[in-house]
Amino acid sequence: MAAPWMEKLSESLGSSEPAVRLILSVLIGYPFALIYRKCFFRRPPCAVHLFHTLSGLALAAFNFGSQLYHSAVCVVVQFLLLRLMGRTVTAVLSSFLFQMTYLLCGYYYTATDQYDIKWTMPHCVLTLKLIGLSFDYYDGGKERSQLSAEQQSSALSAVPSLLEVCGFSYFYGGFLVGPQFTLRSYQRLVSGELTDCPGQPPSSVLPAMKRFFLGLVCLTIFTVGGPYFPDSYFLTEEYEAQPFWFRCLYMLIWAKITLYKYVSCWVIAEGVCILCGMGYNGKDEKGVHQWDACANMRVWHYETTPLFTGTIASFNINTNAWVARHVFKRLKFLGNKMASQLLTLLFLAVWHGLHSGYLVCFSLEFIIVNVERKVMAVVRDSPLLMRLATSPLYPLIYGVQQLLHWLFMAYPLVPFCLFTYDKWLKVYSSVYFCGHVFFFTIYLILPYLRKGLVPRKGEDVKKDA
Template identity: 75%
Template sequence: MAAPLLETVSESLGSPEPAVRLILSILIGYPCALLYRRLLFHQPATVIHLFHTFSGLALAAFNFGSQLCHSAVCVLVQFLMLRLMGRTVTAVLSSFTFQMIYLLAGYYYTATEEYDIKWTMPHCVLTLKLVGMSFDYYDGGKEPFQLNPEQKKAALSSVPSLLEVCGFSYFYGGFLVGPQFTLRSYQRLVAGELTDCPGKPANSVVPAMKRFGVGFLCLLVYAIFSPYYPDSYFLTAEYEAQPFWYRCVFILLWAKIVLYKYVSCWVIAEGVCILSGLGYNGVVDGKHQWDACANMKVWLYETTPLFSGTISSFNINTNSWVARNVFKRLKFLGNKPLSHVTSLFFLTIWHGLHSGYFLCFSMEFFIITVERQAQALVRDSPLLTRLANSPLYPFIYVVQQFIHWLFMGYPLVPFCLFTYDKWLKVYSSIYFCGHVFFLVVYLSMPYLRKALVPKKERRDKKQE
C-alpha cells in the first residue's frame, strides 16, 4: 500500500521516490521528538536508547531496506573496538581506518554517474560519528590540562554500552542527513540535562517551529525552481549555443537553487534536534540558545559577499568536526597550510571518489587563499580602505556579491556532475573562466600591493 502511494506522490511532485522517502523520514522526526517529550522524558535511559535505536532503524529500513545491515555492522565493530582496544592510539587509528575503508568501499561498489540517494548517504554521517566517538573516548583518558575546551566538553569518562552507542548512532534527528553531535551531548540529552527548565522537557517548541518554517521555505523554493535549473541542462547543445554571459549567469542561478536542497534538509533536521532538546546550548546574555545542532547560518549564507563567509555558514557541524578531529590534531606538523590541505583532502574523499569532488575542494582552497590575500590588501591599503567605507560601498557590495555567487557556482559544477567528461565539457564551454580569473588575481597581487600599499606598511608587514 505504501509503495504505490509513494509512487503517486513522487510523480505528482516530479521528484524521485527516494527523495520523497528522505524528506518524509526527516519530517517523521518531529512526531518522534514530541513522543519523546510527552512520554519518554522521565523514563530510564535504557528505554530512551531503545526508542532511539528502533525508530532510527525503522527509518533506515523505510529508506534502504536490508541495506541497513551496513550501518549495523559498523556500529557493532566500533563498539567492539572501544571495548577490546581501550583508550589507545591503536583503537583510534583502527577505528578511522576501518570506518573510512568501509565507506569508500561503499562508494566504489555503488557508484553511478548520477546523484543517488542510497545507503552511503547516511553512512557518511555515521562514519564521522563513530570515528569522533573513538577520539572522544581516547581523550577521556588524558589529564584535563592536556585537552582544549572542545575536547573537555566531548571527552568520555567511561566506555559506552552497546545500547548507548546504538541510540547515539540511530537517533532520528541526525541519522539521515546530520547534524553531527558528540556522544557526550547525546548522553546529556538522555539524562534530561539539555533543557532550559530542569526536570522538564525543554521549552523548545517555538524555536523548533521557526527552524522548520525556514527549512520548509527553502524546500519550497527548491521544489518550485529546480525543474528550471536541472544539472542535465549543462550537457545539452542548447546550453552550448547560448551566449557566454548567459552560460555564466545560468551557473550562478543554478548554484543558488541547487544548494537549497541541502539547506532545507539540514534546517528541518535541526528543528527536530531542537524539539527533542539536543539543540539546547546554554544561556548567553540571559537568553537560552538553541543552536547546538545548527548546520546552517541562513542569514549569513544569504547575505555574505565573502567565499569564507559562505563556507562558515554552510554544513557547520561537519566543518567543526573536521576542524576538531583532523585540523587541530595535525598541530604536531607545525604547518597550518599543510594541515588545511590535509583536512580538505579528508573532506574530499569523505564525500566520494569522483574526480569532481577533488576539483571542487582544490578550487575552494585556491579561492579562499586568493580571497585572504585580497582582504589583507584592502586592510593594508589606505585607498582601498577608504573606498570600502565610502558611500560607494553598496555598489561595490552588489558587484562583489555577483562575483561571489558566480564563482561559488563554478566549483559546484564538478561537485554535482561528478565525472571528468561532464565537468570538463562545461568548463570548456565557459573557457575555464574561474581558473583564469583567480589565477590572474593571484599573480597580480604582489604588483597591486606594491602600487596600493605604502612602503612603510609593506616594510612593517615583512618585519612581522
C-alpha cells in the same frame, strides 16, 4: 519493493521515490521528538536508548530496506573496538581505517554517474560520528590539562554500552542528514540536562517551528525552481550555443537553487533537534536561551555574506566543526597550517565520494579561500581601499562583490554535482575555465597591487610626521 502509495506520491510531486522517502523521514522526526518529550523525557537511560535505536532503525528500513545492515555492522564493530582496544592510538587508527574503508567500498560498489539517494548517504554521516566517538574516548584517558576546552567538553570518562552507542548512532534527529554531535551531548540529552526548564521538557516548540517553516520555504524554492535549472542542461548543445554571459548566469542561478536541496534538509532536521532538546546551547551573554547547538546553516549569513569564507562558515557548520576538531587541529604536529588545510580538504573530498568532481571542488575551495585571504589582507593594509570600503560607493562595491561571489561559489559546485571528468570538463570548457583564470590572475598580480596600494612603513611614518 515500492509501495503503491509511495509511487503515486512521488509522481504527484514530480520527484524520485528515494527523495520523497528521505524528506518524509526527516519530517517524521518531529512526531518522534514529541513522543520523546511526552513519554521518554528523564526516563531510564535504557528506555531512551532503545526508543532512539528502534526509531532510527525504522527510518533506515523505510529508506533502504535490508541494506540497514551496513550501519548495524559498523556500529557493532565500533563498539567492539572501544571495548577490546581501549584508549589507545591503535584503537583510533583502527576505527578510522575501518570506518573510512567501509564507506569507500560502499561508494565504489554503488557508484553511478548521477546523484542517488542510497544507503551510503546516511552512512557518511555515521562514519564521522563513529570516528569522532573513538577520538573522544581516547581523549577521556588524558589529563584534562592536556586537552583543549573543546576536547574537555566531548571527552568520555567511561566506555559506553552497546545500547548507548546504538541510540547515539541511530538518533532520529541526526541519523539521515546530520547534524554531527558528540556522545557527551547525546548523554546530556538522555539525562534531561538539555532544557531551559530544569526537570521539564524544554520550551522549544516555537524555535523548532521557526526552523521547520524556514526549511519548508527553502524546500519550496528548490522544488519549484529545480526543474527549470536542471544539471543536465549544462551538457546540451543549447547551453553551449548561448552567449557567455548567459552560461555564467545560468550557472549562478542553478547553484543557488541546487544548494537549497541541502539547506532545506539541514534546517528541517535542526528543528527536530531543537524540539527534543539536542539543540539547546545554554544562555548567551544577555541571559537569553540559545537553540543553535545543532545549527548546520546560518541562512541569513549564508545569503548576505559577500565572502567565500563567510559562505563556508555558514554552510554545513557541524560537519566543518567536526573536521576542524578531528582532522585539521590534530594535524598541528605538521607545523604547517597550509599543509594541514590541504590535507583536511583532501579528507573532505574523499569522504564525499570517489568521483573526480569532489577533488576538483575542494581543490578550488583551497585556491579560492587562500586567494581571498590575501586580497583581504591587501584591503586591510591599504588606506585607499579602506576609504572606498567605508565610502558611499560601498553599496555598489558590495553588489559587484556579491555577484562575483555567487558566480565563483557556483563554479566549484559544477564538478561536485556532475561528478565525472567528461561532464565537468565539458562545462568548464564552455565557460573558458573562467574561475581558474580569474583566481590565478589575481594571485599573480597581488604582489604588484600590494606594492602600489599599500604604503611602506617608512612612508607611513613620513605621512604621520
